[in-house]
Amino acid sequence: xxxxxxxxxTLPSLRRVLARLRPYLRPHRAMLGGSLLALLAATAMKxxxxxxxxxxxxxxxPGVAADGAAAAMDPMTLLTLCSLSLVAIIGLxxxxxxxxxxxxxxxxxxxxxxxxxxxxxxxxxLSLGFHARxxxxxxxxxxxxDVGMLKETAVTAALPxxxxxxxxxxxxxxxxxxxxxxxxxxxxxxxxxxLLSQRLTRRIRDVSRKQRKRQGxxxxxxxxxxxxxxxxxxxxxEETTAGAxxxxxxxxxxxxxxxxxxxxxxERSVDLLAGLGLALVLWFGALQVMRGRITPGDLLVFLTxxxxxxxxxxxxxxxxxxxxxxxxxxxxxxxxxxEAPAVADAPDAVTAPPFTGRIQIEDLAFSYDGEGxxxxxxxxxxxxxxxxxxxxxxxxxxxxxxxxxxxxxHDPSGGRILIDGQDIRGxxxxxxRAQISLVPQEPLMIHGTIAENITLGAGRTVTQAQxxxxxxxxxxHDFILAQPEGYDTTVAERxxxxxxxxxxxxxxxxxxxxxxxxxxxxxxxxxxxxxxEAAVTEAIWYLARDRTTLIVTHDLSLxxxxxxxxxxxxxxxxxxGSPDELMRQGGLFxxxxxxxxxxxxxxx
Ligand SMILES: Nc1ncnc2c1ncn2[C@@H]1O[C@H](COP(=O)(O)OP(=O)(O)OP(=O)(O)O)[C@@H](O)[C@H]1O
Numbered sequence: 001x002x003x004x005x006x007x008x009x010t011l012p013s014l015r016r017v018l019a020r021l022r023p024y025l026r027p028h029r030a031m032l033g034g035s036l037l038a039l040l041a042a043t044a045m046k047x048x049x050x051x052x053x054x055x056x057x058x059x060x061x062p063g064v065a066a067d068g069a070a071a072a073m074d075p076m077t078l079l080t081l082c083s084l085s086l087v088a089i090i091g092l093x094x095x096x097x098x099x100x101x102x103x104x105x106x107x108x109x110x111x112x113x114x115x116x117x118x119x120x121x122x123x124x125x126l127s128l129g130f131h132a133r134x135x136x137x138x139x140x141x142x143x144x145x146d147v148g149m150l151k152e153t154a155v156t157a158a159l160p161x162x163x164x165x166x167x168x169x170x171x172x173x174x175x176x177x178x179x180x181x182x183x184x185x186x187x188x189x190x191x192x193x194x195l196l197s198q199r200l201t202r203r204i205r206d207v208s209r210k211q212r213k214r215q216g217x218x219x220x221x222x223x224x225x226x227x228x229x230x231x232x233x234x235x236x237x238e239e240t241t242a243g244a245x246x247x248x249x250x251x252x253x254x255x256x257x258x259x260x261x262x263x264x265x266x267e268r269s270v271d272l273l274a275g276l277g278l279a280l281v282l283w284f285g286a287l288q289v290m291r292g293r294i295t296p297g298d299l300l301v302f303l304t305x306x307x308x309x310x311x312x313x314x315x316x317x318x319x320x321x322x323x324x325x326x327x328x329x330x331x332x333x334x335x336x337x338x339e340a341p342a343v344a345d346a347p348d349a350v351t352a353p354p355f356t357g358r359i360q361i362e363d364l365a366f367s368y369d370g371e372g373x374x375x376x377x378x379x380x381x382x383x384x385x386x387x388x389x390x391x392x393x394x395x396x397x398x399x400x401x402x403x404x405x406x407x408x409x410h411d412p413s414g415g416r417i418l419i420d421g422q423d424i425r426g427x428x429x430x431x432x433r434a435q436i437s438l439v440p441q442e443p444l445m446i447h448g449t450i451a452e453n454i455t456l457g458a459g460r461t462v463t464q465a466q467x468x469x470x471x472x473x474x475x476x477h478d479f480i481l482a483q484p485e486g487y488d489t490t491v492a493e494r495x496x497x498x499x500x501x502x503x504x505x506x507x508x509x510x511x512x513x514x515x516x517x518x519x520x521x522x523x524x525x526x527x528x529x530x531x532x533e534a535a536v537t538e539a540i541w542y543l544a545r546d547r548t549t550l551i552v553t554h555d556l557s558l559x560x561x562x563x564x565x566x567x568x569x570x571x572x573x574x575x576x577g578s579p580d581e582l583m584r585q586g587g588l589f590x591x592x593x594x595x596x597x598x599x600x601x602x603x604x
């Protein structure tokens with residue numbers, strides 16, 4: 001195997017990661033160049049460090065003959081000069097090392113902060129299909145933990161490693177120049193050392209990769225548990241989830257210990273081989289001094305360099321573990337950055353003009369896995385602007401999916417959706433979604449005040465009066481005023497401090513504030529008691545007055561108030577018409593409505 005191949009095998013993933021992140025480095029080229037110069041200067045100082053000592057031993061210590069410029073100098077002057085230059089060299093090295101550390105740290109932090117920002121944005125642009133396949137906790141781990149690990153490694157491993165490589169090359173060069181035979185002897189353990197580190201590095205990297213994956217699982221399990229804590233406690237699942245967590249936790253520990261053992265083994269092997277090299281140089285070098293081939297000062301330089309030459313290789317083992325972890329973390333970050341959003345703006349997409357709201361669904365088909373049996377097909381329906389359409393049917397027939405297609409949360413496998421005669425794939429996602437308001441069954445509630453939750457997604461500055469108007473429209477004003485601090489009452493994460501009906505009405509107020517021409521309600525009344533249901537229903541129809549409204553619902557009394565109803569069933573539209581027509585036809589809608597008594601579609 002060629003040297004190039006072996007190198008490529010050592011840290012290919014790190015290279016891939018670096019190649020992917022290179023564009024982020026471009027704006028920081030000047031600082032990177034400056035830091036590299038400082039690093040080179042620091043290395044030069046490091047190479048110079050033993051030389052004053054060499055002069056003192058060779059030229060000042062009594063009984064040793066001097067030659068050249070030093071011979072003309074009085075020993076005291078030479079000693080003072082050597083001492084001062086030692087101070088100067090060490091001082092300069094400190095300054096250059098400081099500058100390079102700070103420079104690289106700044107670049108590393110800036111670059112990875114930008115990467116994290118982009119990753120967050122990118123995650124939000126990835127399709128629902130992607131998010132359905134991934135665990136939220138694992139994605140959070142990538143965003144916070146993995147990027148953090150890359151950040152830390154850039155400063156604590158990559159920089160020292162680069163410095164070590166420079167020092168290593170420099171010292172070998174000077175040693176060769178001083179005495180090439182002694183240099184070769186000193187470096188004889190290096191090939192063995194290299195082979196050893198290659199083998200262990202690969203194993204360390206594999207362990208790190210597994211560990212990183214495990215940590216993603218841990219984060220995902222804990223995120224799922226915390227977000228579903230209510231059900232976990234109610235169902236008494238604490239021990240089951242703790243068991244699952246403990247399993248991954250123990251595996252993480254075992255992998256951590258294994259990684260530590262491997263890297264500690266590598267470090268100690270390096271120490272042993274370095275000791276061997278040092279002993280060889282001491283023995284052979286002292287013989288050379290006795291034969292007058294080199295001076296004692298040369299031997300001192302050799303021995304000092306040798307210690308420094310092996311240290312980079314030893315540290316390489318130490319940094320390898322960190323770099324391996326960073327490579328594994330980097331791969332996890334890059335794999336998400338490289339994930340292309342399944343739903344994206346077409347290259348020639350235009351900004352949608354203000355919609356009047358006519359929706360045409362033509363021969364629409366959709367399948368979640370692309371090739372499998374479609375969830376539905378041959379769906380044809382037109383919703384004139386300003387009218388309402390209820391989408392109903394048994395559970396799992398694809399009602400919510402159909403509604404999400406209008407928002408382009410997925411793209412259809414066949415057919416098309418037009419708004420005002422324009423295929424929605426021809427307009428930008430932003431301009432499409434800005435004109436549609438979705439009120440889902442579980443509306444998004446952020447940790448913040450009720451007012452902040454209402455203004456979420458408004459896309460403009462709104463006044464308190466506008467917020468209150470929207471809340472009145474959504475039948476929410478009175479209950480909000482009854483809260484301890486009214487509109488300034490803080491809502492817990494996921495709206496845990498509000499009832500389902502209250503959350504719904506806040507979401508409806510939010511939709512009212514957006515003033516979009518198209519509204520989509522997805523099971524807005526499910527799980528509500530009669531009073532809340534009445535309040536929410538009233539708010540829905542008030543809001544729907546002059547907008548195109550799609551209502552996905554099992555509640556047939558709600559559906560019966562829409563201008564038109566489609567009943568999905570058997571993978572397509574089973575019935576369509578106005579509620580009166582459907583009742584007259586005496587089909588599924590009529591029978592379910594009859595079964596539901598007061599209008600609830602019990603069988604749906
Ligand atoms: N992300 C997904 N990946 C794969 N299949 C999915 C996904 N989401 C939903 N499905 C499946 O697609 C079908 C339609 O789901 P959808 O949620 O649209 O049905 P629905 O009619 O709204 O059901 P419900 O009335 O119970 O809310 C279901 O069989 C469901 O299992």
